Amino acid sequence: MAASLSVNLNAVAMLRNRRDLPWPSVVGLGRVALEAGAGGLTVHPRPDQRHIRFSDVPALRQLIDREFPGREFNIEGYPSEDFLQLVEAARPDQVTLVPDDPSQATSDHGWDLAANGGLLKDICRRLLDGGMRPSLFVDGGIGSDLVAIAKDAGAGRIELYTGPYGGCFNDASAAASWIEKLGATADSAHSLGLGVNIGHDLTVDNLPALMARIPYADEASIGHALTADALLYGMSETVRRFRRALGQQL
Template sequence: MPAKLSVNLNAIAMLRNRRDLPWPSVTDLGAIALSAGASGLTVHPRPDQRHIRFTDLQPIRTLIDSTFPEAEFNMEGYPEEGFLRLVEEHRPEQVTLVPDDPSQATSDHGWDFRKHHNLLGSVVARLKKLNLRVSLFADGDPDREALKIARDVGADRVELYTGPYGGCFDDPEKAARLVEELGSTADIAIDLGLAVNAGHDLTVANLPALAARIPALAEVSIGHGLTADALEYGMAETVRRFCRACGQDV
């Protein structure tokens, strides 16, 4: 089954936040994305609310529940208490835990599972009591022992950090090496019983090779590249383009 597409709304929210005005509307564009074939919506509510605001969360939850009940809400963030309380309030179908310092511009590395296994074990157990799916951000390094820790702390999935792969758009040889490395990591994760997501700097151009190398890829979460394309093609057509790049027949 082709990977599902979750549209990350952060870049849309960041554009809106340049003015004290309600447009572009995060929920309206989320609705267009879901109508066009996206399977879910992703947000990363940082403590400073520089893109997604806490007040965006309930309207997104309501949009999915009322109009797109087959879709999923994915909340991404560092597992500090404020974020966990937002998760408990809005009950996303999936929580993606990332190791970023809240002041970082964007996620740029996966968890050090050896160093943070106690923290992750405690947080994952708390989230599993709510019957939420938990995904942990992971580097593309095929480290079996690290991925075993991800499994053993109770995660359902890992999300492969694809930033380095997306960053070598002008170096086909390096891209081929990195997609094979990501594929090897996915092979290990799947062998251990973990499902595999992917995200960061994925585009219509680089998604097909990744999807071909990881045929069991469950989901991709895409924001920056998708939002950039939406300026040219419109949100609906952009979502269809990304779905096709995942291998979906839309």
């Protein structure tokens, strides 16, 4: 079964926030994406609310609950107490824990699992008690011993940070090397019974090769390239293009 597409709405929210106006509508474009067959929506609310605002979270929760039951809501973020309280109020299907500093422009590395295993175990237990699936953001190329720490922490999935692969758009040899690094880490997770998500700088062009290496991937969270393509093709057609790139039969 092909991976599900989770549409990351951060770039839509960033465009909206350039003006003190309600458009483009995060909820409205989320609805269009779901109508076009997206499997879910992703947001990453940061403390400064520079893109997704805290008020967007309950509005998107309501959209899915009322109009698209069965689709998944994924909230990403660093597990500060404020963030954990936000997700406990929203009860998303999945919480993707990232090691970002609040000042970072975007996620650019995975967890140091060896150093943070205890912290993550406590947080995963809290999320599981709230009925949410924890997913841990990790770098491609980490070995099975580190993936086992994610399993032991209670994560249901890992999300592979695919930024370095996305950055190889003009270097086929480097891209092939990153596909194997990501694939090896995914294989370790899969063998332990962990689900595998992928995300960061994924495009219609680079997805097929990665999916061929990781055919069992559960979900692809895509925002920047999808939003850029939506300016050319519209949101509905862009979602369909990414679904086809993931191997979905439309």
